[in-house]
Amino acid sequence: MIVAGIDIGSLSGKCVILRREDGEKVVSSAVILTTPDSEGTARDVMHKALAAADLTIKDLSYIVSTGYGRVNVPLAQENITEITCHTKGINWLFPNVRTILDMGGQDCKAISCGEDGRVLNFVMNDKCAAGTGRYLERIAAILDVPLTEVGPLSLEGLNTPVEIKSYCTVFAERDVLILLREGRSKKEILAGACDAIVKRIATLMLQVGVRNDLSISGGVAKNIGIVRRLEKRFGMNIAIAPDPQIVGALGAALFALARVQ
Amino acid sequence: MSFLRYLEEEIVRYDKRVQKILANPDPTKPKSNYLMYELERDNRISNIEAYKAGKPFATGLYPPTIFKALGLEVWDGVMASDRTGGEPAKRYFEAVQRGGLPYQVCDRTVISIPMVISGDCPKPALVVSTNWECENIPLCHNFIGKYYDLPTYYLDVPLETSERTLEYVADQFAELIEFAERYVPGAKYDEDKLIEMQTWELRWNKAYRDIYQLRKRTPCPLAGKEAFREPRWPTLYHDPSRAVKYIETYRDDLYEMADKGILPVKEEKLRLMWCISGPFYDDPFKYLESRGVSVPWWQIGNMSRVSGVGSTGIYGEEKEYGRKLSLLEEEARIVNQSAWGGLGKRWIDDALFVCEDLHLDGIVYFLQWGCTVTVGVGKILAEAAEQELNIPTLLLEGRMLDQEVYDAKKFREQLDEFLDICLENKKKLARKKANELVDKI
Numbered sequence: 021m022i023v024a025g026i027d028i029g030s031l032s033g034k035c036v037i038l039r040r041e042d043g044e045k046v047v048s049s050a051v052i053l054t055t056p057d058s059e060g061t062a063r064d065v066m067h068k069a070l071a072a073a074d075l076t077i078k079d080l081s082y083i084v085s086t087g088y089g090r091v092n093v094p095l096a097q098e099n100i101t102e103i104t105c106h107t108k109g110i111n112w113l114f115p116n117v118r119t120i121l122d123m124g125g126q127d128c129k130a131i132s133c134g135e136d137g138r139v140l141n142f143v144m145n146d147k148c149a150a151g152t153g154r155y156l157e158r159i160a161a162i163l164d165v166p167l168t169e170v171g172p173l174s175l176e177g178l179n180t181p182v183e184i185k186s187y188c189t190v191f192a193e194r195d196v197l198i199l200l201r202e203g204r205s206k207k208e209i210l211a212g213a214c215d216a217i218v219k220r221i222a223t224l225m226l227q228v229g230v231r232n233d234l235s236i237s238g239g240v241a242k243n244i245g246i247v248r249r250l251e252k253r254f255g256m257n258i259a260i261a262p263d264p265q266i267v268g269a270l271g272a273a274l275f276a277l278a279r280v281q
Numbered sequence: 282m283s284f285l286r287y288l289e290e291e292i293v294r295y296d297k298r299v300q301k302i303l304a305n306p307d308p309t310k311p312k313s314n315y316l317m318y319e320l321e322r323d324n325r326i327s328n329i330e331a332y333k334a335g336k337p338f339a340t341g342l343y344p345p346t347i348f349k350a351l352g353l354e355v356w357d358g359v360m361a362s363d364r365t366g367g368e369p370a371k372r373y374f375e376a377v378q379r380g381g382l383p384y385q386v387c388d389r390t391v392i393s394i395p396m397v398i399s400g401d402c403p404k405p406a407l408v409v410s411t412n413w414e415c416e417n418i419p420l421c422h423n424f425i426g427k428y429y430d431l432p433t434y435y436l437d438v439p440l441e442t443s444e445r446t447l448e449y450v451a452d453q454f455a456e457l458i459e460f461a462e463r464y465v466p467g468a469k470y471d472e473d474k475l476i477e478m479q480t481w482e483l484r485w486n487k488a489y490r491d492i493y494q495l496r497k498r499t500p501c502p503l504a505g506k507e508a509f510r511e512p513r514w515p516t517l518y519h520d521p522s523r524a525v526k527y528i529e530t531y532r533d534d535l536y537e538m539a540d541k542g543i544l545p546v547k548e549e550k551l552r553l554m555w556c557i558s559g560p561f562y563d564d565p566f567k568y569l570e571s572r573g574v575s576v577p578w579w580q581i582g583n584m585s586r587v588s589g590v591g592s593t594g595i596y597g598e599e600k601e602y603g604r605k606l607s608l609l610e611e612e613a614r615i616v617n618q619s620a621w622g623g624l625g626k627r628w629i630d631d632a633l634f635v636c637e638d639l640h641l642d643g644i645v646y647f648l649q650w651g652c653t654v655t656v657g658v659g660k661i662l663a664e665a666a667e668q669e670l671n672i673p674t675l676l677l678e679g680r681m682l683d684q685e686v687y688d689a690k691k692f693r694e695q696l697d698e699f700l701d702i703c704l705e706n707k708k709k710l711a712r713k714k715a716n717e718l719v720d721k722i
């Protein structure tokens with residue numbers, strides 16, 4: 021039996037094709053950029069994933085959509101919310117995970133889940149840039165450091181971090197300029213920025229309650245500076261999905277499979 | 282004159298609504314809606330007439346009963362802000378940003394300031410600033426007082442209710458009356474008028490209590506939006522008798538509709554409490570109704586107490602203090618039991634009481650940005666609701682009038698997710714109850 025999960029996010033469209041044999045197996049996946057036409061994005065990303073597995077739409081028994089544009093995917097038989105699908109996907113990958121931090125450029129979610137992969141509680145911050153990837157993007161831009169180097173450099177500055185007192189991104193940018201003028205190094209400033217963002221994330225996570233294991237996904241999962249700091253802050257095992265971008269689509273595909281069984 | 286233009290625009294707006302309802306009545310909505318719009322329209326007409334006649338206005342949300350007894354007109358700036366949406370709201374927010382004013386404070390208080398500066402509300406002759414409300418509103422009233430250099434009375438409301446605090450506040454009311462008579466030309470206290478005002482308040486309160494009883498029915502006969510119909514005291518209006526007539530007719534309409542089976546949700550899957558504020562430029566309640574969810578109750582600081590639920594007493598009741606109170610003590614009793622500027626414990630106790638009393642399955646707590654009094658209460662309420670009632674809470678934040686930071690899709694996403702959690706929890710609680718019953722047998 022073959023099914024598909026489609027995740028239409030605000031930036032990218034993802035699709036996972038899942039096959040049930042002895043267990044569930046990911047047959048293929050695809051990621052493309054989202055266009056204003058959610059329906060077209062869904063069709064394109066699905067065809068890309070199907071082509072990679074040498075399949076056609078007729079081979080699919082069920083399709084579930086998720087994500088920001090999930091209601092505009094007519095080819096899906098059902099749509100399920102993003103948080104539920106994301107949690108399902110993480111639970112399949114890491115059955116011991118009970119807390120999930122999903123932090124992208126635009127928002128940040130802390131989710132508490134049960135052993136069956138059900139969402140027990142969640143909080144989302146999509147208002148304050150200080151709790152999302154935007155904060156680090158802005159600071160990296162001022163320091164002229166590629167985003168991929170922010171994490172490693174912030175670890176090098178661990179012993180002499182500076183304190184960025186302002187949570188607000190606008191004021192933090194001003195703090196960074198002052199620190200640069202005072203002669204503090206980029207590493208030290210990045211260490212301070214990562215410390216600040218971890219404090220903010222921790223507040224969000226504490227709202228849902230933090231239980232072992234912890235999984236991190238979204239763009240922040242690639243920032244080793246944040247991951248290490250969270251590991252230290254909560255003293256927890258951290259699980260990171262091999263391909264964090266497709267976790268939501270994976271969850272949607274798992275729901276699709278459950279529907280046809 | 283800007284003030285008149287502002288009110289004239291509002292008069293046109295309300296008149297359009299009245300005409301629309303009269304021309305095309307919607308049987309699914311309370312018939313008395315037209316009375317409400319008529320009341321709002323005519324109140325603004327009276328405001329203009331009073332302003333033109335040079336009558337003194339008092340501002341401050343409390344005590345309108347005493348303002349009236351002093352022969353003053355009442356300007357309720359907070360409610361005026363609440364009802365400001367669309368273009369005017371945008372204009373005020375821009376004025377706030379241009380002026381470098383505190384933009385990130387709660388919307389209803391942010392908007393009040395450009396309203397004053399632009400002369401869109403009457404220049405009052407008296408300001409009463411009180412900690413009976415939250416922190417931001419008295420700050421806003423202080424600003425109005427200072428901006429116009431007006432006689433401003435600071436009313437201090439204690440955090441506890443006792444004979445001593447009753448006397449303390451009643452003495453302040455006596456002082457306020459003296460203060461107004463001394464500094465506001467034309468102000469003259471009339472005790473009979475205060476008795477009359479308290480009588481109107483009492484009748485209004487009784488109607489509101491009746492409406493509360495209706496909220497207990499399953500399915501809830503009130504649409505989600507109806508829960509948000511603000512409890513606006515009759516004495517805030519130029520003619521309190523019309524405000525009372527409206528609320529009593531509204532109550533009768535609701536009962537009639539309920540008895541006829543005109544229900545917003547036919548098969549009620551969930552019942553939720555909505556707290557603090559909401560995206561009033563959108564209609565999440567219609568969406569919730571489409572999913573079989575009713576919102577029988579909106580909890581803000583004073584909501585339950587104003588409507589008589591969980592309050593320790595209303596005008597004329599003798600139980601609480603074991604004696605008949607004087608007129609000013611009656612006023613003191615009402616402010617002293619406030620939850621708005623009162624202890625967080627009152628907020629929590631009131632909310633939990635209503636959740637249990639109305640059999641609610643969850644709480645949506647929409648934190649208004651910049652609201653200093655409720656910022657920490659959400660988390661405490663969520664924990665208390667979980668521990669004491671086993672019901673979940675969705676913590677959201679946003680702005681009630683400024684749509685700039687609102688993302689409808691994300692908002693719905695969070696609601697959807699929360700509804701799933703509530704449904705699952707409801708099933709779990711039902712299973713637990715059934716097992717307990719079986720164990721008993």
Ligand code: SF4
Pocket residue numbers: 387388389390415416417418558582649651652653654655
């Ligand atoms: S939302 Fe908060 S700050 Fe604003 S008026 Fe209400 S209680 Fe005060």
